[in-house]
Amino acid sequence: MAQHYDFLIVGGGMVADAAAKGIREQGADGTIGILGEEPTPPFPRPALSKKLWTDPDFTQDDAALHTDDETGAELHLGVRVASVDPERHEVTTADGETFGYGRLLLATGGHPTxxxxxxxxxxxxxxxxxxxxxxxxxxxxxxxxxxxxxxxxxxxxxxxxxxxxxxxxxxxxxxxxxxxxxxxxxxxxxxxxxxxxxxxxxxxxxxxxxxxxxxxxxxxxxxxxxxxxxxxxxxGLGITPAGDVAGAAVQRSDDGGIVVDEHLATSAPDVWAAGDVAEYPDRILGRRRVEHVDNAETMGATVGRIMAGSDETYDHTPMYYSDVFDHGYEAVGTASTDLETVLDAAGDGYVVYYLDDDAVRGVLMWDVFSETGVDAARELLARGTRPDDASELVGTVR
Missing domain, CATH: 3.50.50.60 (FAD/NAD(P)-binding domain)
Structure with a gap:
């Protein structure tokens, strides 16, 4: 066996960075290894299509996460994992190299469609x-x-x-x-x-x-x-979750992700999953997989602390956002016109409510940016109801 880590993370994205920092935040001083398929260290993906283009003073160095410097994690880049053996607590790479672990995090994200x-x-x-x-x-x-x-x-x-x-x-x-x-x-x-x-x-x-x-x-x-x-x-056609790295070692979701519980644990002992690949039980929206940065950062930090001994659960309902030209939006839940919609003018922007027959399922705020707006959207979704007249939602979120 080439190397052994107390905490081994498969995946070299934002979840890996947040998890390594979460492990240290919890006070664990064990060794951390990160196996990243990409040839570069963990990097904030939103910057790749947003701020690195729109802010001439913002550089790649400004965006860098410095995972290894801040946590002491050892990065193994350009490494593709071929299989996971929970019984032996081993991970084998496509090149035949073997890594042992005490606790394993699958943060494999997904591959572009x-x-x-x-x-x-x-x-x-x-x-x-x-x-x-x-x-x-x-x-x-x-x-x-x-x-x-x-x-x-x-x-x-x-x-x-x-x-x-x-x-x-x-x-x-x-x-x-x-x-x-x-x-x-x-x-x-x-x-x-x-x-x-x-x-x-x-x-x-x-x-x-x-x-x-x-x-x-x-x-x-x-x-x-x-x-x-x-x-x-x-x-930019979305991603296919990379849950196949674990094969039959863990329970898989219908779309190829990895099923976890409220502690982000998989069905295999000492194996957790987080980020784009993880199908988790959201306390408001039910079981789902979320491919956005708020989820990656928050879930990554949470799973790191849990792996290091915390007994917390993942109870965060993530938001997501997009920016184009000088405009943008923030959203929580399902923002799809396959649902009934209510468009509410709010100052220079709009709030959009998305409903099915039973409840409000999503809220999108176009050119309406405030932390209280996101929190209000979460509270509305948590009610799990809808008014008989959908127009009564106007003014609910600001």
Whole structure:
């Protein structure tokens, strides 16, 4: 056995950083090892599509988390884990190296969802990592034509960032109006207008069905049969949870995540899971998996303390946010126009309520930023009810 750690963390993202710091916060002085598949140390992913583009005085060094310096954790980067053996308390890497552990955290996150027939490459970026950001900044320096694929928060943030840096940007997305899967119709039209006014070319109602990368460009095949040429392509199509690293060693969720209890423990002894990969019992919203930074940071710190001896439970309902141009939103719960919506004007912004037949399931605050607003949204969701007349929600959250 090459090495043994009292606390071993599989995954090198924000959860790993927060967990290592949580272990030390609890007072444990045991050894910590972090096995990261990416070639770079833990880094705050939101900065990759937000502040590193929008704040010229904010650098990669400013964003760095300094996990090893602050916790004494030993980082093993560029390491892909192949299997976990809870009985032997061992983890084996794809290269055949074995690590022993006393307590193990699976913080494997997820891998970007890919388009069949479009392989990642020097000019095709499934955007998620610091390496992806660095390569995109290199490409953006030449003011290229970049096709961004995906109308979610990663795709929209990257399109916003690139067009403000002088790139020609085409945004391909499946909706009729950009953002119509999140925003009610009138707000979606305003949201889309931010992009068209900035010069982003929109290709709505389309999906990418494949493509080829040449030496100096990429040709995409679209679902309407047309082709689209670009200097580079950036794809933001969500992630697939990387729960397969544990195989049958732990209970898996239907979507490939890892099932945990209120203490973030898996079904295997001395094995916990946290972050994007963990399906946990939210005290307000029920069992779910959450792929956002508030969850990563808070759940990571909590699981670190628990692994180090705390008897606490994870009782935080996370929020999430997005920023484009000079606008943005914060949200709690499910923000989807598949639900009934109520649009409430609030000063220069809006509050959107999302309801099903039984309860309010989500709240989104567009250009309404306040900690009390997020807390009020959580309180509303915790009631587990809805008024008979949905319009009575107007003014509830400010």
């Amino acid at each position: 890919r388009v069949d027939g479009l392989e990642p490459g020097d000019r095709v970026l499934y955007f998620r990592t610091l390496s992806d950001y660095r390569r995109l900044r290199e490409l953006a320096a030449d003011d290229p034509h970049v096709v961004v694929v995906g109308g979610g928060y990663i795709g929209s943030e990257i399109a916003s960032a690139l067009v403000q840096h002088g790139c020609t940007v085409t945004l391909v997305h499946p909706g009729e109006v950009l953002g119509d899967h999140v925003f009610p119709a009138s707000l979606a039209r305003s949201y889309e207008g931010l992009f068209t006014q900035a010069g982003v070319r929109l290709r709505p109602g389309l999906r990418v069905e494949g493509g080829e990368q040449t030496g100096d460009g990429v040709t995409l095949r679209l679902s309407d049969g047309s082709a689209l040429d670009a200097d580079a392509v950036v794809l």
